[in-house]
Amino acid sequence: MTELQLAGVSRWYGNVVAVNDVTMTLGPGVTGLLGPNGAGKTTLLHMMAGFLAPSRGAVTLDGEPTWRNPAVYRRLGLVSEREAVHSFLTAHEFVLASAKLHKLPDPEAATRRAIDLVELADAQHRRIGTYSKGMRQRARVAAALVHDPQLLLLDEPFNGMDPRQRLHMMDLLHSLGDAGRTILFSSHILEEVEQVSGTVQVIVAGRLAASGDFRTIRRLMTNRPHVFVVRSTDDRALAVRLIGEASVNGVELDATGLTVRAGDYGAFTRALPRIALDSGIRVRHLLPEDESLESVFSYLVEA
């Protein structure tokens, strides 16, 4: 069984601390690495892949350090975020080049196997320049898989894909994970991680903010207090009614309207129309104030 371990891993660039004291263990199956832009996901993946030295701590694959360790490189594959331009090559040529770089005993057979795995056999002799974004990404996954690694790391593999391509890539990651490989993919989109992976590592500002079962973490995220901005035909009267409501934690009244802090999103959004109707008040404006992904993440960090 392949296990990737990070023990107290940090990485800084001058004064910037990109990754701060991260400890985690990854085993077989698909894990999502979730975090807002700039959280340190790419830095973390590059250290995992042995392309970047940790400033402190150690990354090991089954006990072997990944940094500058060719024996370990043979056991892992990385699909980086930047899309290299190989448009003049066919997928077959591109994957074959990767097989030869790995000095595989039968590069042709390995290429065939990898291309079949990502379901690109029909298009393999067409130039990559003629591919859709999703097909190009699959060609890159095939190149990273050609040496049959147990660990596959993917940096934002769904970026720029349309929903159909996304679904296809998700299926591919699932089947690789089900076959016993250890798959880690990064994303800044909550729903993406939810669809692919039951296990998630959340990274915020270089630190591991949460780790484990997606549903538990999701609950933590959605049960946080929600802030709404409300405007109505009679804000003061509405404020009086709202403060008596169990789902409401606080109400602020100012010249522009009401700011309502609700503990339970669903209960509040159901209660508001009922209260307004009962009191003959018309709600003109209702807007959740604080729903950016960053605010969800920062709540997790503070929690």
Ligand SMILES: Nc1ncnc2c1ncn2[C@@H]1O[C@H](COP(=O)(O)OP(=O)(O)OP(=O)(O)O)[C@@H](O)[C@H]1O
């Ligand atoms: N080579 C570098 N030199 C200086 N600072 C860097 C370097 N690489 C990354 N950083 C900084 O480290 C932090 C983490 O960057 P990183 O690219 O790892 O984050 P990320 O989560 O992958 O974000 P994104 O999805 O936007 O690429 C950022 O503040 C970034 O500016």
